[in-house]
Amino acid sequence: MILQLSHLDSLSRSGSFSHLSDRKDSLERERKELEFILKSSKEKLIYGIHTGFGPHAFTSNEELDLIQKSLVYHLTVEPVLSKEGIPHSHLSHEEARVVLAARLFSLSLGGSGIRYETLEVLNQLLELDCIPILPERGSLSASGDLIPLSYIPLALLGESGFTGKGKELGPTKQNGKVSKIPGLPWTPHPKESISLTNGTSFTTALLGFQVVRFRKLFLQSIELLQYLFHYHSVFPDAFHPSYHNHKQFFGPKLIANFLHPIVSKNPKRKVEGKRIQDIYSVRCIPQILGAVWDEIESIAMVVEQELNSMSDNPVLIPMEGNFETRFRFAEGGGFYASQVSFAADRLQNAMAVWCTWVDRFLNYLFDPKENDEFPLMLSAKPGTFAGLSGLGLMSAHLTAEVRRDSMPGSMQSIPTNGNNQDIVPMGAISVLRNRRTVTSVTKLLAIVSYAVYQTSLFAKRKALVPNWELFRGLKTMQEDRSLDFEIQTLVERISNITPSLVTTPND
Secondary structure, three states, rough: OOOOOOHHHOOOOOOOOOOHHHHHHOOOHHHHHHHHHHHHHOOOOOOOOOOOOOHHOOOOOOOHHHHHHHHHHHOOOOOOOOOOOEOEEEHHHHHHHHHHHHHHHHOOOOOOOOHHHHHHHHHHHHHOOOOOOOOOOOOOOOOOOOHHHHHHHHHOOOOOOOEOOOOHHHOOOOOOOOOOOOOOOOOOOHHHHHHHHOHHHHHHHHHHHHHHHHHHHHHHHHHHHHHHHHOOOOHHHHHHHHHHHHHOOOHHHHHHHHHHHHHOOOOOOOOOOOOOOOOHHHHOOHHHHHHHHHHHHHHHHHHHHHHHOOOOEEEEEEEEOOOOOOOEEEEEOOOHHHHHHHHHEEEEHHHHHHHHHHHHHHHHHHHHHHHOOOOOHHHOOOOOEEOOOHHHHHHHHHHHHHHHHOOOOOOOOOEEEOEOOOOOOOHHHHHHHHHHHHHHHHHHHHHHHHHHHHHHHHHOHHHHHHHHHHOOOOOOOOOOOOOOHHHHHHHHHHHOOOOOOOOOOOO
């Protein structure tokens, strides 16, 4: 099975992994190999099994179960529950689901040595929608997403809390650690706590979730252009598919194919004495938005590669020259999320470019010298009414904020952990920043959507204005009034609808 972003997205709402039972025999063989190594090997310095963690990995300790609990306890430093048991400072329920799903899937690929029974418990939590509360902060995206992921085993131990429809089924301090789910509360066996925490699943799953969300918002912006260009004329050659065959990039061709059939039906004509090309925010839509689409697709591929990788340390590898296929533990940096960190910065940059284009396109709609059809600021009476000036101000604020946040996180390394983690990729910092940006993108899309809807009031060809469910029940603005209801309505609708253009190119 390959974990695709479309499946990860569906797991954010419900479901579990039906393929897990197919992995049982293989995972149990690995666990037996781990137990054989523990009994027979003269090597008593296997990282995270016999030793402490990070700078403490220098001496052997036979209290193997105690080491696993020590790992969990020393990382669970971010409060996610008040003393009254009320959740705070945590991921949303959907985000926590995708993180749990990603960690479970990664470990199911084999190589960690974790017990199959532990993965069965995680899968039951997904199925029952009993999801451990996970904190937002504490990962440097190296040595694993340590602090956030440590709250998975903490919840299994019955010492934290759960969210979701089945949250009452999990063991907690409040219910005396009682659970109806078989295997809970859980006792970690050697290597298990480190396997649950020492991976890239927090950073990777959140980035994948953001890619899916931005992809939908992006495609809604293309649908918005389709709506507008039904009645508003632009020069069509910029969207002609043949024009874009002179380059090899897929994105511009995709955007041109979406828009040319519409703009060509109602073309803008060249007139002596007037500019014969539209400004860049219109003429270069295939190049601007096409490049953003190519970035989305490329980032999605990176995320899926990491989702389908086992991230842990140490891991089981075959012993050289052994014909009985025995294994040993190898120690390295399989927990290091460099590619994902770079990809998170790329997504932020792509979203920032989209926001900049939206702000400029909004200015095009507000400027009669450029659009050649609509009044200043889309005001029904310029000079008396301000029209959508306030939406323009908010657009500029949101765009500036997104651009300010676009400093790459992947080069913000800070040494820590007794200098053991002396260079780290900081991808989790980037995905937390991206969360803010996705919210701003949604708001900006609502703003430009209302502006496009307002242009229908002034359309020269009103008969060509299509009906669109997005604008159902909304009113255009004749006299100045508060637009808070309209914008909030659009934000909610945009957040909950699936564009008709949605595709999943990596599926």
